[in-house]
Amino acid sequence: xxxxxxxxLVVLQPISVDTASPDEVxxxxxxxxxxxxxxxxxxxxEHERRGAWYMEVRLGRxxxxxxxxxxxxxxxxxxxxxxxxx
Amino acid sequence: xxxxxxRKLESFEELTDADREALRAFVPRLRQxxxxxxxxxxxxxxxxxxxxxxxxxxxxxxxxxGQRQIMAxxxxxxxxxxxxxxxxxxxxxxxxxxxxxxxxxxxQAIEEMTSHHPRVTRALMxxxxxxxxxxxxxxxxxxxxxxxxxxxxxxxxxxxxxxxxGRVKDNSYAFPFTQTDVAEALGLSxxxxxxxxxxxxxxxxxxLKYRVLTILDAEQLKAYxxxxxxxxxxxxxxxxxxxQVPWLxxxxxx
Numbered sequence: 001x002x003x004x005x006x007x008x009l010v011v012l013q014p015i016s017v018d019t020a021s022p023d024e025v026x027x028x029x030x031x032x033x034x035x036x037x038x039x040x041x042x043x044x045x046e047h048e049r050r051g052a053w054y055m056e057v058r059l060g061r062x063x064x065x066x067x068x069x070x071x072x073x074x075x076x077x078x079x080x081x082x083x084x085x086x
Numbered sequence: 087x088x089x090x091x092x093r094k095l096e097s098f099e100e101l102t103d104a105d106r107e108a109l110r111a112f113v114p115r116l117r118q119x120x121x122x123x124x125x126x127x128x129x130x131x132x133x134x135x136x137x138x139x140x141x142x143x144x145x146x147x148x149x150x151x152g153q154r155q156i157m158a159x160x161x162x163x164x165x166x167x168x169x170x171x172x173x174x175x176x177x178x179x180x181x182x183x184x185x186x187x188x189x190x191x192x193x194q195a196i197e198e199m200t201s202h203h204p205r206v207t208r209a210l211m212x213x214x215x216x217x218x219x220x221x222x223x224x225x226x227x228x229x230x231x232x233x234x235x236x237x238x239x240x241x242x243x244x245x246x247x248x249x250x251x252g253r254v255k256d257n258s259y260a261f262p263f264t265q266t267d268v269a270e271a272l273g274l275s276x277x278x279x280x281x282x283x284x285x286x287x288x289x290x291x292x293x294l295k296y297r298v299l300t301i302l303d304a305e306q307l308k309a310y311x312x313x314x315x316x317x318x319x320x321x322x323x324x325x326x327x328x329x330q331v332p333w334l335x336x337x338x339x340x
Contacts, residue, residue: 021281042277046284048265054277066151069277 008032008084010077012039017056023047026056027073031084036062039076042069093163097250098212099205108203115190121262124181125166125188132176134190136166141186142262144271147178156271158221159183159263161244163251168214171196184262212319219317228273231311236272237282238311241292245301246315261299 010031015038017026022044029037038057042050053076055067062083070076092109095101101109115134119125125136125143136143138160145158145166157178160166166180171193182188200207220243227236248259263271265279274282286292291307293300301307 019281021284023277023281044281044284046280047277048280054275066153 008081010080012073012077019056023054027053029076029080031080034060036060036084037067037080039070039073095206095209095213099209101205101209105203105206108199109206117186117188117190119182119186119188121182121185124179125186126176126180128176128179130176132167132171132173132193134192135168135171135196136180137189137191138162138164138166139187139189141188142183142260143180143186143188144183144267145178145180146270154270155273156267157224158217159244159271161247161251162253165210165213165217168210168217183267184260216317216319219319223317224271233272233274233278234282234285235311236274237268237279238286238291238307239313240268240272241286241299241301242304242308242311242313242315243318244299245304246318246320250318250320256300257302257304258298258300261294261297 008031010029013028013030015026015028016024017038017040018024019040023040023042025041025043027039028035029039036059037055039053040056042052042054044050049069049071053070053073055062055070055076058065058067062080065083067079070079092101092106095109116139117125119141121141126132128147140162143160143164143166144156145160146154146156148154160180166188167176170176196210200210223239223243227239231239244259244261245254245257248254253259265276265283268274269276269279272279283292283294286307287294289306289310290302291310292302307313
């Protein structure tokens, strides 16, 4: 009730991630105090979208949807907020 | 062109002159199909059986969210849909990956053939059984192997299947698949595919250049993913005498 009007607070917290590849720069994605995803920047030269952000892990409701690769952290944050609202 | 079909079937069953004659009487409609084109769509009424003579194709389904799942790759000599013409409509689509030369065999011709030529029928059943075995192995692959092993397994399988139809040279074969094709076939993301290819290159197991995949160390690659070629049933074919896959015999012997 009134959920639609409640803004979801998404906080990013830097973290190094072991992906068994050069992609190590990561962000914990925390929504209203809950860990919902881990983003990792695509740094390996082989990637088609180098520099973009890949959702390495999706938890809870986000696990049910397919995530694109995001150009910016802002795009990722917006996507997370929208998915959690719906 | 019919000879390619005969050669394929003869790898499963010894055919008589009458069988071969009947197969030659097929009037196959050759189709040159561009890359990334559907041979038949989901929902279509299947009328013809498609046989790939050149190029690669795939069997796939589109999910409601736009995601594509590839369930099979077809290489030269493969029937795409041998028995599907019995069904009322296609429950999946068949599309090309690279430009293909395909033969369309009318269903009446297949029905006529199977009612009068038991050896041809059995050869066609062979094809279907092996397709089923490959599908089972893909299920195991997607369900139980990690991304690196999954991709390595596909590379090993393609090596054997393509070698059986003379499309492997110096452990290299055409690899027109995109990272997305591989991801869609193996239930991975593009990023996972990209990382895995990097890893396999780093281990000096493969190189992938100009759309040609070279397997640098087939023995190691096979060991890496625990590849067992039994599901391809190659030993039961008459290719065995002509085969030159050095590590195949050691696997089957062990």
